[in-house]
Amino acid sequence: MADKSRILNKSLQSKVMSAEEAASLIPNGAVVGMSGFTGAGYPKAVPVALAKRAVDERLKGAKFKINVLSGASTGPELDQAMGLTEAVAFRFPYQGDAVMREKINAGIVEYQDMHLSHAGTHVRNGFYGKVNFAVIEVTKIREDGSLVYSSSVGANNIYLEQAEKIILEVNSWQDERLEGMHDIISINQPYGDRKPIDVWAADSRNGSPYQTIDVSKVVAIVETDCADRNAPFKAPEAVHKAIAGHILDFLANEVKQGRLPKNLTPLQSGVGNIANAVLVGLNEGPFEKMTSYTEVIQDGMLDMLDSGKLTVASATAFSVSPEGQVRFNNNIERYRKQIILRPQEISNHPEVIRRLGCIAMNGLVEADIYGHVNSTHIAGKGIENGIGGSGDFARNAAISIFMTPATAKDGKISCIVPFATHIDHTEHDVSVIVTEHGLADLRGKSPKQRAKEIVEKCAAPEYKPLLNDYMKRAFASPSAGRQSPHLFEEAFSWHSRLLKTGDMRPKK
Secondary structure: OOOOOOEOOHHHHHHEOOHHHHHOOOOOOOEEEEOOEOOEOOOOHHHHHHHHHHHHHHHOOOOOOEEEEOOOOOOHHHHHHHHHOOOEEEEEOOOOOHHHHHHHHOOOOEEOOOOHHHHHHHHHOOOOOOOOEEEEEEEEEOOOOOEEEOOEOEOHHHHHHHOOEEEEEEEOOOOHHHOOOEOEOOOOOOOOOOOOOOOOOOOOOOOEOOEOOOHHHEEEEEEEOOOOOOOOOOOOOHHHHHHHHHHHHHHHHHHHOOOOOOOOOOEEEOOOHHHHHHHHHHHHOOOOOEEEEOOEEOHHHHHHHHHOOEEEEEEOEEOOOHHHHHHHHHOHHHHHHHEEEOEHHHHOOHHHHHHHOOEEEEEOOEEEOOOOEEOOEEOOOEEOOOOOOHHHHHHHOOEEEEEOOOEEOOOOEEOEEOOOOOOOEOHHHOOEEEEOOEEEEOOOOOHHHHHHHHHHHHOOOOOHHHHHHHHHHHHHOHHHOOOOOOOOOOOOHHHHHHHHHOOOOOOO
């Protein structure tokens, strides 16, 4: 029997069925757009049923695989379950699950990494074929059939708009008081007819709190009561605090020089322990009445909203710890006035990011001496997660900051290398690189000047002599070039040594 408190449209109450029944409607080879962004707001029941179906079909000697499109990363009920059972043929535009990563790097799943702001246009232009089904988690279905989204928006509006058929998961674990937190604006005009995005400040609300849909497309509703993938954050370590300290000093100097206002411009912060540590540092720092225009609300932003340091946070999803979820639910009435959840094509839109002059702060896998940044690939060949929204913000922000510990794997890997093995962000989109050892301000510098700054300020002590030696010989070699000198015979030798020995450092 349908929970009428959550499914208020009477014509849709007859569509309630089990997850298995809903999954049986999706044919082999279908293109399925699913909700979810950073482990928030993703469907939990139907993907598990699809994973079981893939196993059952294989036992019968048949095959069941679908193409999965989402907002970004999801959770174990989706990427892990469907990865383990090899139910996914193609994945787009981002993933963050260890099992799915393994299947991608083994060639079992085809994967396209994508700037998240571009995803909607690519789907609308049909590059992935017709979207056969949208499987979307919601908090509530209203009397008129419009939807109250749950803890993320992501690309939901695109898949609901484009799908031939819709399956909704109504999750009673999600707090009904999320209603009113969303601001839905959709970019469905073709190129040449687009108008300015109606977002003029981080706290702009010019869309609708609800998502309208074609109710006739809804073929199934599944009721669930399942938690998001809320992963705990580690307490900031000394290395993270050092990185945060360098960034705070840098921002204070930008204010002193008159390049930033006293309350800064809107902050964008990537996901993870380092990013959260920077937010902790900002909460303890001198800046007041800050705003955020970002992708994801983390625990550190809840801290800043609670302290009053942050007045508003605009994003497309949450990524909070279990403790953060409890705190959010306990204070949701206040947070609903301070937090805005938008579609990712709005939260990540280059026009808005450029207009607001965002300060982008993102992590990296490695950076090379000229400031090119690899955000996605280990040793240039195995995908880690994906570029996510870092490219949207880095290319268009007023200041683009990339941060990382200087080494990984107990010093066996240097995150500052002669030449990045994969380049997601070129030198043109990188303003600042920060490690625990220092901050390299790359603005206004030529490639060789940037190289000296990065090695001097950011490299780990045990790798600095090796980088200086490489740089000295490259700069002196006529065949290496004069603008961005490289010794190509050696440029990737550190990575080759890592793959052979497990350590970038040469044997003594």
